[in-house]
Amino acid sequence: MAGKLDLDAAVVARARELAARAGRPVVDLARSHTTVSVERAVLRLAGVTGADPDGIPWVNRLVDAVRADVGLGHGVAVPVFHAMETTGVEDVTVLAQKAAAGSVRFSMPSRPAKARQRARRATAAGLRTIDRRRAERDRLIKRFGDPKQRPWIYLIVATGDIYEDIPQAQAAARAGADVIAVIRSTGQSLLDYVPEGPTREGFAGTYATQENFRLMRAALDETSKEVGRYVRLTNYASGLCMPEMATMAGLERLDMMLNDSMYGILFRDINPIRTFVDQRFSRQIHARAGIIINTGEDNYLTTADAVDAAHTVTVSQLMNEYFAHEAGLQDWQLGLGHAFEINPELPESFRMELAHALLARELFPDAPLKWMPPTKHMTGDVFRGNLLDGFFNLAGALTGQGILLVGMMTEAVVTPWLSDRDIALQNVRYVLNGAGNLHEDFTPGEFIRGRANQVLSEAIDLLERIVDDGMLNAIADGTFGIMKRPADRGKGLDGVSKIDEDYYNPVVES
């Protein structure tokens, strides 16, 4: 459905080139730093599992111990595997336990070749598991099939208790959901460790743990078989533990992950450098695991005005695309986000929504765009909300969105009830059944084409400013989502370290 907006190919190319120029210094920054979470992810791949009696994972204890002795700048792989050799401990988790008890000292060997080799061998086992999971997904998709329609229908469960989430997720899949997202407990994104085991206590969501991932994936495999289509599972990488979340998702065959390049910075006040370093590593893992990322542009529109700030969404999508490609992700893995958040009281609001949605569609023709429902102008009037969601669904169908997050008429009222979800799915089904192919008959006129081109040109102006100012300054100045986030502030900065000449990370080497 390309070509409805008459976008000028030269202008589009210019936008991409500017995004690359704005993004390159950030990539250089990411390449020259590491973080505690990147190093913990390496150790997870190398086989460190479990947590101490206080629930602090052994990977955290081990990274802290290494850091105290030799710093983070060499990477933890060499000091850890050098210590394995000198102490004769065979199991990395046992080494972590000993280190936590203070009975192991870490140092850098003068010749690191042997420790590097051992580290490589250990992490290769973890990466092989990720590869196997990916092959397994491909097999299951072949066996059970993909959803029959686009967009895929994406539904959220959020009870706080994994054992409540499972039947809800299965019921949602039976009712037509193609993708299940398990919302995390509020606050998890700011934990600098990943909780362990199955969890039954969460606030407005369920903790993301490797065991919860495994339990839910297994349950949805059963349901996939039953409904005859592969039901995908989503969780959230964003936060202080992006690299580890991505690793666990790869190990447990999650299919999608929320992974935005700037969400943590803007909306969780996480340090920008921490975020960019973590993001790059996590996306490298997603690339390998065949996971589709979902970016978070919709969030800008919840704080800024959806008309005035429409171009910031385009800019962020272009940046997310650049960072994603650089990390090895392919177009089919880019669930770039955008949202239906224009004030419905505005004249022509729906036509502007169509213009913005089509712009995203045509700028990123091979990406499975993620289309997010109205939240900001959901007032508690559930009847009006249901109507608004219907128009949202129609816009999604008309503009060929890839992944449609099902809007709830009780947005801003309660966490969705069973009946809210059922009514919402009925809404989606009606629109897709009745008008799913309406895009064939839909040719935008001057208004929509003009608006889309205007947003694109504003995006280019902004990208030019970002190239001039530098990305980090733009973020510090509140360019995105009106949040001001300077690079020397924010949570998690103390977990960032510049890398030394002899830095070694067996996972991203090559």
Next chain:
Amino acid sequence: MIIRPYGDTTGDGMVQLSFTLPIPHDKRAEGAALQLANKMGMDPAMLVHAKQMSDDFTFFVVYGKVNHLVDTDRVQVVERDYPLLSAKEVNAAIKRGLRRRLNVVGACIGTDAHTVGIDAILNLKGIAGEKGLEYYSELSVTNMGAQVSVPDLVETAREKKADAVLVSQVVTQRDAHLQNTRAMSAAFREALPAGKRPLLIVGGPRFDELMTGELGVDRIFSRGTTPREVASYLVHALVGSSK
């Protein structure tokens, strides 16, 4: 005044209701739905829609007549007990009455990551066409953002010499908003003597405005509150008469 709900005729008492029962849809389920409606005071009750969801649940819509009478004279609410001022009037009143800027510290406390509310009130951008408190030249605003711990909030309030502390709470699962608010007010009581304590204000869509005493705060703002109302209240409570 005594009133009843209005469907299409004065005094008809008609209401609509929807709910889910945890049983599959059959005749008995419909009877059960009507029984519930009757017990809620709907008589006669008309079951207009029933739909089974998954294996074990049925959703119902019921229309019916309620017998209850409502006495509007006996309704208890918190009415705005202060004049609504414009931004100009707020600034002038602070200048005149306080002779310095009025310090406001805002935050979402606990695990709550929803800054929508506090941002709508504080951010320059504001909400519904009304500018936020940052727009008021005589207000000095510190927005600490999301997931602020209570000790950090107390510390910042002390450091900024806050005249008022605004706390937003959106997440209500397991009554988190009430627990967090109580913890916050207790911490301020512990840390600062009565005369030095800032005005404590909480806001969020699910608060009961009558609970100030129980939660240990000075004022509760519920859904639909605008920055201007908050600013006017600050003047009323901290600057005194704005005449």
